[in-house]
Amino acid sequence: MKGNLIIISSPSGGGKGTLIKEVIRKVPNLGYSVSLTTRKERPGEVNGRDYHFVSKEEFEAQVETGAFLEYAEVHGNYYGTSIEKVEAIRSTGKDVILEIDVQGASWVLKRAPEAVRVFILPPSFSVLKARLTARATEGADELELRLRNSLFEVMQYELFEYVIINDNAAVAAENLASVILAERQKRIRQSHEIRCILDSFEESKAI
Numbered sequence: 001m002k003g004n005l006i007i008i009s010s011p012s013g014g015g016k017g018t019l020i021k022e023v024i025r026k027v028p029n030l031g032y033s034v035s036l037t038t039r040k041e042r043p044g045e046v047n048g049r050d051y052h053f054v055s056k057e058e059f060e061a062q063v064e065t066g067a068f069l070e071y072a073e074v075h076g077n078y079y080g081t082s083i084e085k086v087e088a089i090r091s092t093g094k095d096v097i098l099e100i101d102v103q104g105a106s107w108v109l110k111r112a113p114e115a116v117r118v119f120i121l122p123p124s125f126s127v128l129k130a131r132l133t134a135r136a137t138e139g140a141d142e143l144e145l146r147l148r149n150s151l152f153e154v155m156q157y158e159l160f161e162y163v164i165i166n167d168n169a170a171v172a173a174e175n176l177a178s179v180i181l182a183e184r185q186k187r188i189r190q191s192h193e194i195r196c197i198l199d200s201f202e203e204s205k206a207i
Contacts, residue, residue, distance in 0.1 A: 001192065003031070003095040004183055005086070005112050007160075008176070009105045010120035011153035012075065012146040013132040015166040019120060020099055022173040027180055031089035031096045036062070039077035042137045070100065070107035075145055079104060095180060102156040109159070116183050118176065119160035123167040125150065 010016040024030055036052045038059050047053050059078045063071060071080030081098055089096045098108065098115075108115055122128040128150060132143055157163050162179050166172040187194070 001093065001189065002090040003029070003093050004180075004189070005090065005108070005115040006095055006097045006118065006180060006183075007105050007108055007115050008097055008099050008118045008120065009102050009156070009160070010166075011122065011128060011150045012101075013128050013135070013150075014120045014122050015131065015169060015172070016099055016120045018169055019164075019166065019173045019176050020097055022169070023177050023180065024097070026173070027177050029094050030180065031092075031094040033081055033086045033089065033096055033098050035079050035081055035099065037077060037079045039075075039079075069098075069111060070104040072101060072103035072107065074101045074103060075142060075149070081108070095184070102153050102159070105156070105159065116162075116179070117160040118162045118164060118179055119157045120172070120176075121154060121157060121163055121165050123165055127167075 008016050008020060020032065024032055034048065034050070034052055036054050036059060038054060038056045039051075041047065041051075041053050045051065056078065059071075059080065062068060062080070062082075067082060067084070068080040069083045069086055071078060073079075079101065081100060081104065086096050086098070098104075100108065105117065109117070122131070129147055132138070132146060138146065164172050164175045164179070183189070
């Protein structure tokens, strides 16, 4: 059976990237789909690990060929998820995490309504503002834009099955791992294994 598709979203600065890195380190059989983006590479980021950094022209060419499971323009930059890369991971039986904004999440849900949906919520606006300011990866204008858009973004939590409040990163990562592991225990996800176990009980008829 193909692995689960797990959408993880949050407002900009909500901490989803940090939590995802910790969960991938702790939870086995879990893959991560590296998105494409047209935004500039930030200090410490690695092309192909954090994002595939491409030009606007390259991105738009892939849009034309239908290469994306979802894509969106966020804060003036394009972000997108490759269908081919996601399905290649899922076909191995691994769950796949998609780290995407709320616009992208809406697109994925239209094409894959079975996806597991997790929203990372900051504990307050003041904490979100402090996190965005402290990371110092945006100029003043972009920072202002992200803060201005944050109310719309947090209000999208209603689209998601699970909400994790990221007040303490270690606790939030544990909660996220618990969601992923619980989804694997759903009856529909274990139908083959259950059938094999039940078949073994045919022996009980001879007792």
